[in-house]
Amino acid sequence: MTRLLTPRDVARIVHHHSLATTLEQLAQAIAQDYGRWAAFDKSARVAHHSPEGVIELMPISDGQLYSFKYVNGHPKNHQVGLPTVMAFGVLADVGTGTPEMLSELTLSTALRTAATSALAAQHMARPDSRVMALIGNGAQSEFQALAFHHLLGIQEIRLYDIDPAATDKLERNLRAIPGLRLVRCQSTAEAVRGADIVTTVTADKRNATILTPDMLEPGMHINGVGGDCPGKTELHAEVLAHARVVVEFEPQTRIEGDLQQMPADFQVTELHRVLSGEVEGRTSREEVTVFDSVGFALEDFSTLRWLNEQSLALGIGQPLSLIPAMDDPRDLFGQLSHGRTTGAPGTPDAAAAPAIKAALESLAA
Numbered sequence: 001m002t003r004l005l006t007p008r009d010v011a012r013i014v015h016h017h018s019l020a021t022t023l024e025q026l027a028q029a030i031a032q033d034y035g036r037w038a039a040f041d042k043s044a045r046v047a048h049h050s051p052e053g054v055i056e057l058m059p060i061s062d063g064q065l066y067s068f069k070y071v072n073g074h075p076k077n078h079q080v081g082l083p084t085v086m087a088f089g090v091l092a093d094v095g096t097g098t099p100e101m102l103s104e105l106t107l108s109t110a111l112r113t114a115a116t117s118a119l120a121a122q123h124m125a126r127p128d129s130r131v132m133a134l135i136g137n138g139a140q141s142e143f144q145a146l147a148f149h150h151l152l153g154i155q156e157i158r159l160y161d162i163d164p165a166a167t168d169k170l171e172r173n174l175r176a177i178p179g180l181r182l183v184r185c186q187s188t189a190e191a192v193r194g195a196d197i198v199t200t201v202t203a204d205k206r207n208a209t210i211l212t213p214d215m216l217e218p219g220m221h222i223n224g225v226g227g228d229c230p231g232k233t234e235l236h237a238e239v240l241a242h243a244r245v246v247v248e249f250e251p252q253t254r255i256e257g258d259l260q261q262m263p264a265d266f267q268v269t270e271l272h273r274v275l276s277g278e279v280e281g282r283t284s285r286e287e288v289t290v291f292d293s294v295g296f297a298l299e300d301f302s303t304l305r306w307l308n309e310q311s312l313a314l315g316i317g318q319p320l321s322l323i324p325a326m327d328d329p330r331d332l333f334g335q336l337s338h339g340r341t342t343g344a345p346g347t348p349d350a351a352a353a354p355a356i357k358a359a360l361e362s363l364a365a
Helices: 007-017 019-035 105-124 141-152 165-176 190-194 237-241 249-255 271-276 297-314 333-340 350-364
Strands: 002-005 046-050 053-061 065-075 086-093 097-104 131-135 156-160 183-186 197-200 206-211 223-224 233-235 242-249 289-292 319-320
Touching: 002 007, 002 105, 002 297, 002 350, 007 019, 007 086, 007 097, 007 105, 007 297, 019 271, 019 297, 053 165, 053 297, 065 297, 086 297, 097 105, 105 141, 105 223, 105 242, 105 271, 105 289, 105 297, 131 190, 131 237, 141 165, 156 165, 156 190, 165 183, 165 233, 190 206, 197 206, 197 233, 223 271, 233 237, 233 242, 242 319
Parallel strands: 002 097, 131 156, 131 197, 156 183, 197 223, 206 233, 223 289, 242 289
Antiparallel strands: 002 319, 046 053, 053 065, 065 086, 086 097
8 A cells, every 4th residue: 555645744744853853864864865876777857848837757766766756846836826846756666666655745845955955065165154145035945044054053044035025934934943043135145245155046947147256255155956947047157167066966957957058068076976075075165166956856765765764653644545456466457346336426336337347348359
């Protein structure tokens, strides 16, 4: 039986541990799986683009477990009362192909994205970083703010969004967090001035230049999250040109990240090499670093794996009859006889089932 995790179930898991512990454990799970980089069968995600947005599938496997995520990105969805990003995912057993868990991933994607951002920054930002600029105050912003506060010790976050209502929402949600000071700014330039870390997490599907070279300061770490599909960028190309750039999976980021602006021979480093210690994330206090984050299937694999462990340990989730249970696994056709129930319109009753089966067999003959 497949186990179903709803947004409410995921919220229960988070509340059981606390948000800070959840982010920490997700970061650890993601780091563990990046440490097994060679074990994974990896590919760039498959995307369907439209003028309104994008729908993507993100598959990956380590040979024991297989996962995929369905996710969209439609920046105008808030106008019709829908989230910009909606997602769900499956964790399956490779040995039999059985889908063991079907889980929401809308809330979980925000958690894993923030955990990944903080994990990269632990290796790339200056250790004494205490001030972050947060450009884009939409659905992802609180998660980013709290991940950097809890996992890196950020004490002050400077906020800017072209929509003041988005910043109002963020301030309302985070004003009571102990030890976190929120500073509202009137422009990107004001927000980033003097910041140790700059996180850009905007939603518009366009080639934007949220951060320009004149805004860079020595030692700054840039966490570029919003540039995540073809034709969607946040960083001026010269920002990348003057920085050490780390990506998740280079073949995917070349197509989707801010890296899409750069020539094919522009040098980048994959995150797994930094996390393993093979390559330094930062070589000096003055170096400018960029994490060009587009989101990678391994991070969703880690999240689904962690959710599966937690749901089993805590007894959270509901059984879902997604796959037919058969006395004879070869008799799939016999499932047509099991459609009777209460006599509702369109449902066969038990007495009619043999006749229906005989009719179908004659059609197939």
